[in-house]
Amino acid sequence: MEEDVKPTATLETAEGRTSRHPRRPDLSRSRILEAAVAEFSTKGFAGARVDEIAAKAQIGKRMLYQYFGNKEQLFQAVFEKVYTDIWEAEANLNLQNMPPRDALVALVTFVWRYYMAHPEFTKLLNEENMLGARHFRSSKVLREGSDKSQFLTEDILARGVADGTFRPDIDPVQLCLTKNAICYYYLMNHATSSHVYQRKLMTREALDARLAFNIETILAMVLARPVDDAASPTALPSHKDRSQELPD
Amino acid sequence: MEEDVKPTATLETAEGRTSRHPRRPDLSRSRILEAAVAEFSTKGFAGARVDEIAAKAQIGKRMLYQYFGNKEQLFQAVFEKVYTDIWEAEANLNLQNMPPRDALVALVTFVWRYYMAHPEFTKLLNEENMLGARHFRSSKVLREGSDKSQFLTEDILARGVADGTFRPDIDPVQLCLTKNAICYYYLMNHATSSHVYQRKLMTREALDARLAFNIETILAMVLARPVDDAASPTALPSHKDRSQELPD
DNA sequence: CAGCGTTGTAACTATTCAGTCACTTATATC
DNA sequence: GATATAAGTGACTGAATAGTTACAACGCTG
Structure with missing residues (x-):
């Protein structure tokens, strides 16, 4: 992850054609996922920042959208x-x-x-x-x-x-x-x-x-x-209908 | 909380100068709080919208900041x-x-x-x-x-x-x-x-x-x-040091 | 009723952020 | 090697959004 991958490469290429963009689709994908796990889990969905994830994954936001569609799908x-x-x-x-x-x-x-x-x-x-x-x-x-x-x-x-x-x-x-x-x-x-x-x-x-x-x-x-009725439900105190229905 | 408090009051005043602003500082404050409870609890801190809270409280955003300073303090x-x-x-x-x-x-x-x-x-x-x-x-x-x-x-x-x-x-x-x-x-x-x-x-x-x-x-x-060693801690399986320290 | 602090409104600003575009470079296949 | 396709980049956009400002109205105190 730490080899000298020049961001946009060949800018300063001393030699001829530099291998500017080492293509690693699978690696990129897993790096995005890893970064996203960290970001979403610490900041929640609303608090998470797509740009942060891209930065942590050391990729452009573009690829994130290419691989995962959008924030929701990510x-x-x-x-x-x-x-x-x-x-x-x-x-x-x-x-x-x-x-x-x-x-x-x-x-x-x-x-x-x-x-x-x-x-x-x-x-x-x-x-x-x-x-x-x-x-x-x-x-x-x-x-x-x-x-x-x-x-x-x-x-x-x-x-x-x-x-x-x-x-x-x-x-x-x-x-x-x-x-x-x-x-x-x-x-x-x-x-x-x-x-x-x-x-x-x-x-x-x-x-x-x-x-x-x-x-x-x-x-x-x-x-x-041993026969111990201690925890029998019949010992419950009146639990009347204060319960309110929540959708399931 | 549910008396007929007209939101901005006397809007429909037929006569000349409308008593536009019935001042109710305490009521406004509690309405903001109530709305904020609902908003923050359903959307979380990052997901909550200050404008939403103000709207729900039927109040201008201005007052919200006057009373509570900012989103964090709210x-x-x-x-x-x-x-x-x-x-x-x-x-x-x-x-x-x-x-x-x-x-x-x-x-x-x-x-x-x-x-x-x-x-x-x-x-x-x-x-x-x-x-x-x-x-x-x-x-x-x-x-x-x-x-x-x-x-x-x-x-x-x-x-x-x-x-x-x-x-x-x-x-x-x-x-x-x-x-x-x-x-x-x-x-x-x-x-x-x-x-x-x-x-x-x-x-x-x-x-x-x-x-x-x-x-x-x-x-x-x-x-x-009755003397039941069933749940004694000594019965635990080796819990070796796989635990990692988390800050408290 | 005059003056003044408080309560209120509406429009504005600066920023932040999800998502897109135009364009470039690597690699696989023929 | 030519060509197509996938991998990649940086700059851009439009919509939200937290927070502010200018200003008006209320109502209390003298």
Whole structure:
């Protein structure tokens, strides 16, 4: 990336014809994408600047439009990339061979570490939701490919129920959402939370403690317990109809 | 807010000199704030348009700048408002007189319902974190006033431990974060989640089911259990140093 | 009612930004 | 090597948009 590629080349060509424009279509494309991931994830869709992306990618804006059409489609490509990336990583986990409890712990640990290592994923997921998931909806790749974690979780739960480790009445989707939630919220909102709770939340120790707490939380929810009606839904307080409908 | 305040008043005054400008500084100010909450929460800081806010507030842009200085300070005022609002609501809960378990359930229920009824709060909290909490930091009101939920939770936990209902080793801050997380994530990210899990997440039934699940999750974590080492941290798989430091 | 600070309006400015154009250069194929 | 096509560039454009200015009207205080 740092060879002396002269911008418009041959201006000062001492020798005859300089190889002014080393054509690297694929490289250019991936550089644009990489720059766009950084820009969109730090500044959001509206805050992101196309010129910034082009500059970071060290290409002309023109090529960006050639490859991706416009800002909207570029965002879609970016979102597709980060989502398929995490799906791929997830697919390589191989939890089928582990005992259900270990598998569940490994899954939570994976999500935690992935979100930590890839803040751009959570930021972009967030942004996409602010935009009403319109890119998700219009993306063939995302609509057809699908998150395996629901099925991974289903499988783990089923095995755990079969061998008596887990409660039989856990909804895998709810569990997935909770698992993601407790990792995501902490990492996304640590800036305000660290002020509110007046505690450093991003030190090594704090991060380790959070992972441990998250694992405990998930396990506490699914582990079979001696007849304990403690958490039965019937114990809910009146939740009357204050809920308002939001479009789904 | 909804009395018949004529926007620019007496426009249709049949008689000579119209009383063009009914002065209502306080009303104007609150109308601007209200409009700004809506605009910032739906479009984010970068996506929000000052002219839109002025239009929604039925006011000239001039007054907006007079009252709030600039877009940045307006956002700060907005964020201060929604945050102090939820603190106030929280303070009125009166959980001190309830048995610890009921109090905890009531607290989770409150957060869930508040987030449901005030999507602008979660959206703005989110935006503020994307902006690195810079408005939080520079806000005297927010730095001095503080979230009671940590102390509420501390009190509830202490009482529960005392009467044997709860485990003695729960960190109230972690519990608060988890409580907020499981409510927040579901409501913020339902747009993509409903596609990923191919399930309607915002129907009355789904919302009720989620609240029930969230209550169960929190209770499962804190309720005292017969000697069960199930969730002990020692059971963690090696979590080696793959974690990378992020600034706090 | 005179004077004055505050509340308001409308038009304006300077900038920023997504997207385009005219044109050049490299590379693949014949 | 000729030719076509793809890769690339810098300057440009038109539309938004944050923030300002000149000016008018209100209504309070003396």
